[in-house]
Amino acid sequence: MAVTSSYTSWGRVLRPEHELLPLASRHAALPALPDGSATMLPYGNGRSYGDSNLNPGGALLPGRQLDRFIAFDPSTGVLRCEAGVLLSEILRLVVPQGWFLPVTPGTQFVTVGGAIANDVHGKNHHVAGSFGNHVRCFELLRSDGIRRVCSLTEHADWFAATVGGLGLTGLITWAEVQLRRVANPFMVTESIRFRSLEEFFELSAASEADHEYTVSWIDCAFGGKRLGRGLFNRGNHAPAAMETAWVPRGLAQGGDPHTRTVPITPPLSLVNSLSLKSFNTLYFHKQRRDVVSGMQHYRPFFYPLDALLEWNRIYGPRGFYQYQCAIPPERALKATRALLEAISASGMGSFLAVLKQFGAPASHGMLSFPMPGTTLALDFPNQGPRLHKLFEALDRIVLEAGGRLYPAKDGRMGAALFKAGYPRWSEFTSYVDPRFSSGFWRRVMEQA
Amino acid sequence: MRKILIVGATSAIAEATARVWAQRGDKLFLAARRETQLQSVADDLRTRGAPFVGTQVFDANALDQHVSLLQAATEAMGGLDTVLIAHGTLSDQNRAQTDAAYAMDEIHTNGLSVVHLMGLAGEQLASQGHGAIAVISSVAGDRGRQSNYVYGSAKALVSAFASGLRQRLSKQGVHVVTIKPGFVDTPMTASFKKGALWAKPEKVAADIVNGVDKGKSVVYTPGFWALIMLIIKHIPEFVFVKLAL
Numbered sequence: 077m078a079v080t081s082s083y084t085s086w087g088r089v090l091r092p093e094h095e096l097l098p099l100a101s102r103h104a105a106l107p108a109l110p111d112g113s114a115t116m117l118p119y120g121n122g123r124s125y126g127d128s129n130l131n132p133g134g135a136l137l138p139g140r141q142l143d144r145f146i147a148f149d150p151s152t153g154v155l156r157c158e159a160g161v162l163l164s165e166i167l168r169l170v171v172p173q174g175w176f177l178p179v180t181p182g183t184q185f186v187t188v189g190g191a192i193a194n195d196v197h198g199k200n201h202h203v204a205g206s207f208g209n210h211v212r213c214f215e216l217l218r219s220d221g222i223r224r225v226c227s228l229t230e231h232a233d234w235f236a237a238t239v240g241g242l243g244l245t246g247l248i249t250w251a252e253v254q255l256r257r258v259a260n261p262f263m264v265t266e267s268i269r270f271r272s273l274e275e276f277f278e279l280s281a282a283s284e285a286d287h288e289y290t291v292s293w294i295d296c297a298f299g300g301k302r303l304g305r306g307l308f309n310r311g312n313h314a315p316a317a318m319e320t321a322w323v324p325r326g327l328a329q330g331g332d333p334h335t336r337t338v339p340i341t342p343p344l345s346l347v348n349s350l351s352l353k354s355f356n357t358l359y360f361h362k363q364r365r366d367v368v369s370g371m372q373h374y375r376p377f378f379y380p381l382d383a384l385l386e387w388n389r390i391y392g393p394r395g396f397y398q399y400q401c402a403i404p405p406e407r408a409l410k411a412t413r414a415l416l417e418a419i420s421a422s423g424m425g426s427f428l429a430v431l432k433q434f435g436a437p438a439s440h441g442m443l444s445f446p447m448p449g450t451t452l453a454l455d456f457p458n459q460g461p462r463l464h465k466l467f468e469a470l471d472r473i474v475l476e477a478g479g480r481l482y483p484a485k486d487g488r489m490g491a492a493l494f495k496a497g498y499p500r501w502s503e504f505t506s507y508v509d510p511r512f513s514s515g516f517w518r519r520v521m522e523q524a
Numbered sequence: 525m526r527k528i529l530i531v532g533a534t535s536a537i538a539e540a541t542a543r544v545w546a547q548r549g550d551k552l553f554l555a556a557r558r559e560t561q562l563q564s565v566a567d568d569l570r571t572r573g574a575p576f577v578g579t580q581v582f583d584a585n586a587l588d589q590h591v592s593l594l595q596a597a598t599e600a601m602g603g604l605d606t607v608l609i610a611h612g613t614l615s616d617q618n619r620a621q622t623d624a625a626y627a628m629d630e631i632h633t634n635g636l637s638v639v640h641l642m643g644l645a646g647e648q649l650a651s652q653g654h655g656a657i658a659v660i661s662s663v664a665g666d667r668g669r670q671s672n673y674v675y676g677s678a679k680a681l682v683s684a685f686a687s688g689l690r691q692r693l694s695k696q697g698v699h700v701v702t703i704k705p706g707f708v709d710t711p712m713t714a715s716f717k718k719g720a721l722w723a724k725p726e727k728v729a730a731d732i733v734n735g736v737d738k739g740k741s742v743v744y745t746p747g748f749w750a751l752i753m754l755i756i757k758h759i760p761e762f763v764f765v766k767l768a769l
């Protein structure tokens with residue numbers, strides 16, 4: 077009996093009906109497609125923002141059903157697990173044993189399969205590259221029943237297609253990841269106020285050699301003299317020899333900090349131009365001094381928003397979009413300024429605005445998003461046509477600067493921008509499983 | 525450190541419960557029908573921290589294997605103090621109404637095989653003077669309803685047997701916990717539309733672990749089912765026969 081349910085992504089703009097095809101085990105063949113569904117798509121923990129994890133009118137494979145660990149060697153830090161295991165579950169297992177994720181995005185509530193399929197990046201991109209750079213191998217199960225164990229040396233072409241391949245090349249059943257050593261769960265951090273984009277670029281350049289993690293919050297509510305101001309955060313894992321007095325109070329090792337949930341979806345977005353300007357002014361001035369250093373547990377450092385479960389509800393019933401682009405270094409300053417000017421003039425956007433320098437390590441995926449240069453990410457409450465006009469203006473800046481948008485965050489880019497940003501798209505098409513597709517994929521390939 | 529035998533260990537509820545015990549550092553012995561699934565679950569529990577995980581491929585309907593299973597688990601773990609009986613199938617009520625042999629098979633799997641194993645485990649634990657048995661019954665066993673009374677009657681047998689065994693063995697240091705889950709979102713119920721009454725296996729698992737730790741008698745999980753079933757049990761028969769439950 078086929079069941080359809082509505083599924084949504086993190087942006088909550090669309091809630092299309094899908095058939096759900098349960099996954100019995102990683103050893104089982106892919107389930108048969110029900111009548112009327114031409115295609116299926118793996119769906120992990122639903123943290124992609126747009127429609128790259130949705131397959132309207134088709135079927136979804138609930139990836140979270142494959143959530144078993146397979147092996148972990150605490151002497152080498154090699155972890156093998158099924159693709160539906162969450163990064164949060166990995167951290168809970170390995171941090172007490174002295175290991176950490178080699179790369180983590182801004183939420184720990186994503187699956188390993190999703191982290192590979194979107195080749196996610198983190199605050200340490202300038203030293204570590206993206207998630208796929210630390211995947212030793214994985215198994216790819218195709219709809220024709222063929223299983224391939226892929227790595228940089230074995231089925232390397234399938235590896236390159238599947239890392240960043242948006243779940244379109246088949247189902248990742250399990251993966252093996254190389255973790256990195258840590259001495260404890262704590263981070264040594266610094267937050268530095270900057271007043272211009274130039275200052276941001278100087279801080280980035282000066283921080284990269286000595287800080288594994290860098291990321292900035294940028295104020296996009298104001299233009300003019302305040303344009304490009306923000307807070308630069310940098311940090312490192314805490315050393316083994318550590319004064320116990322440094323450890324933040326109330327954070328016993330292994331203890332779970334409290335989380336809160338946004339209990340309901342308000343009828344209107346709580347993010348508007350008024351709340352935005354007040355919030356950003358407060359946030360920019362939250363620290364009295366220009367430089368504040370301290371010690372933090374890894375959770376508030378890496379996952380500040382995870383403490384507020386279902387925070388995406390604050391944007392109201394119409395949901396929101398995130399716009400994340402990457403701009404090559406030679407055009408980065410000019411294009412970033414142009415983007416910020418267009419956004420602040422529009423009065424849209426939100427306080428969740430992030431700026432970060434990507435580094436040199438090359439990603440392995442044909443469609444991997446990170447590239448050397450600057451990435452800007454910004455949430456926008458869904459305001460219909462007005463917002464889409466702004467997006468078109470931003471698109472033109474990105475296109476002209478030779479940049480690209482991040483498919484994991486995207487719910488609207490056109491085929492031309494996608495193809496310009498991802499020149500290997502046509503090579504990639506030959507690896508797409510004929511029974512797999514997504515809303516995103518049909519849009520950027522211009523199929524109805 | 526507990527020494528726990530889990531029967532039907534690849535079921536979603538049993539697996540979620542086993543994860544809690546593994547993280548606590550308990551020894552586990554897993555029995556289930558499907559061998560590859562059983563090995564996947566065992567690898568997972570070892571990785572999560574269980575100091576020992578033994579396995580045995582086991583068909584609960586083969587009653588003559590019950591004694592040897594208990595022996596194997598006891599030998600492998602160097603003792604046995606907790607047994608979770610979680611195997612079962614979701615009976616197809618429509619088929620059971622026309623196919624009497626199928627109905628009897630379902631009652632054998634969900635009822636007779638469970639009480640057979642419960643009885644043997646009870647004797648072993650009573651002879652050592654301590655231990656716990658947790659058995660997964662169901663809210664469906666509280667009152668036969670037209671939508672699932674074949675499954676429900678097998679579970680009624682389990683609930684009544686557990687009640688009597690608990691009363692008798694409580695004097696010998698053994699406690700028996702009857703677990704009565706409501707609707708649980710598992711692969712067994714994948715084809716059902718899910719609503720507000722549905723619970724995740726992790727919630728049921730937390731209630732099982734707590735029930736065993738605290739020595740509870742009957743655990744409705746989630747707890748609101750106690751109220752729902754109280755009402756359903758007290759509907760007068762002349763009204764009940766007219767309902768579509």
